[in-house]
Amino acid sequence: MDSITLHVRFASDGTVAEISERPVGLTPQQWFDKLSEAIGMKAYQTFAGGRGVFKVARDQIEALKTAAVA
Template sequence: MENPEVMIHVRFAPNGTVMEIGERPQTVAPQAWFDLLSEKASDSYRTYAGGRGSFSLPRAAVDALKGAAAA
C-alpha cells in the first residue's frame, strides 16, 4: 500500500475531555490535537461506546496535520 490509512484512537473522560489520543505530537496537548483533527477531518471520525472514538486518515494527511499542529 502506497498511502495506508492510519486509525487514531481517542479515549474520553466522563466529563467529555480527551484523556488519550494517538499520533499526537509531543508538544501538543491531547485536547488540542483532538480539536485540530475535529476541525480539519471531522468527516473521518467515528464514535464508539464507552467514551471512545477514532479518526481514519491517510498517512500523508496525518503527517500534514502533525506539521500544522507543531507550527
Template sequence: MEQTLVVIHVRFANDGSVREIGECPSGTNPQDWFNALSRHSANGYESLSGGRGIFRLEPAVIEQVKAAVLSLAT
C-alpha cells in the first residue's frame, strides 16, 4: 500500500524565525503554523541547506493540525 504525503516547504530568516511556510491557514502567523506542525509531526521534518526545510506529512495530519490551530484562533 502506497502512502500519500504532502510536502510543506519552510523558509527561514537569518535570525531563525519562519519567513514563509506552505499550507498556512489564513490569518495564522507563519511561525505559529511551524510550531504547530512541529508539535504534531514526530519525525516528519527535514532541515535543508540555505535556511530551508520541509515537512512530509499525511493529509489527515495536516487537517488535524489546521483544525487545532483554527480552534485556538477563535
C-alpha cells in the first residue's frame, strides 16, 4: 500500500489554517472536514503546537480529491 502523510496546522482559534493535498476550491477547514468524514479520526494523529497528520492510502486521497472538485 502506497501511503501519504497529510500535514495539518491549526490556528489559535482551533480552525484549520493549512493542510496538504488540498483541492482547489476548498478551504483548509472544508478539506479537513471532508477527510475526517471520509476517513475518520483513526487515521489522524495529533501533535503539540497546533499540528497533526492524516496517514492514508494515496489512492484514497486521490479519489477524495477527484470527488471534491467534481
